[in-house]
Amino acid sequence: MMNNLELEQILNQKLNSQAISDYAPNGLQVEGKAEIQKIITGVTATQALIDAAVAKQADAILVHHGYFWKSENPCIRGMKGKRIKTLLVNDINLYGYHLPVDVHSELGNNAQLAHLLGIANLQPLEDSPHSIPMFGELSEAISVNHFATRIEQVLQRKPTVCDASEFSQNAPHLIRKVGICTGGGQGYIDLAAQMGCDAFISGEISEQTTHSAREQGIHYFACGHHATERYGIKALGEWLAQQYGFNVEFVDIDNPA
Known part of the structure; x- marks a missing residue:
């Protein structure tokens, strides 16, 4: 069990995210419950991945493709609104790391x-x-x-x-x-x-x-x-499990693109 902000600091340090200019914020993008034990990892924070996290009673989701990309419409409505609402209603943290996970x-x-x-x-x-x-x-x-x-x-x-x-x-x-x-x-x-x-x-x-x-x-x-891009976020989750004892599960929501 670990505090959600402490987990963010650990991930930021491991990935050196502060040194990398990106197209979206890296780190804790949607804040949920304060204590984390069960983490779902996946490539993209789709509705299907969020629903899987809810079904598995996860405390957090860790992805490569998160939210709030530059130049996107900032309004939280439609598909985007449903995704974020599901996270908030279920008190699930969303962590996203884009270029830091690439490099x-x-x-x-x-x-x-x-x-x-x-x-x-x-x-x-x-x-x-x-x-x-x-x-x-x-x-x-x-x-x-x-x-x-x-x-x-x-x-x-x-x-x-x-x-x-x-x-x-x-x-x-x-x-x-x-x-x-x-x-x-x-x-x-x-x-x-x-x-x-x-x-x-x-x-x-x-x-x-x-x-x-x-x-x-x-x-x-x-x-x-x-x-x-399946393998970086999967490896990051496995590292967290090995180093800090989290219960981590990688969920592959396949995409033909």
Whole structure:
């Protein structure tokens, strides 16, 4: 059992959230009961996740995608109103950590996905200590098809693959150096190409992403925003359970996007 504000301090310190500029507030977003023991973790604070937390009599929800994003309508009504009302009526705390969960060197989305895919020695792709995209290396160079199969086996979903060798003679035949940015990080493909990556992984794909891959000779794998970001918040919850004895349960509300 721990005070909700004390838990926020622990999470802020572990994720170094104060040092990272973000598009939404990181930390305790909706305040509930003062004492916390049961925590539900999940990718996004959807109504389905909140309902699951209510059914499981949770004291808190910890997510990667919380509320109060910049430029969104501030009015608490409709879908947003129902979500927040459910939290308040049931006295459930909502903690949200966005970019701090993406970039954490141990528990972050990039680090966790890289580990699962066998990408080692992660380093910043940007010239910043809080670089969002990263890059690392596979222990041995593999083909595009082999890597696509590995991704599908790990994430249990088939990635969208841009095999640049079909359009560019400069594209590498094998993949060794891999750039990675989970979620909506497809815009970093140009930086990955400039840094000499053989391939780049993200969650989503845009119309221009395909052209960047083909024309710059870098293989691209769009693996799903939700699918690539399941693992950071899950790892954070497991860390809380191990270090502080919380009863933590990860609930995966699947999303095909």
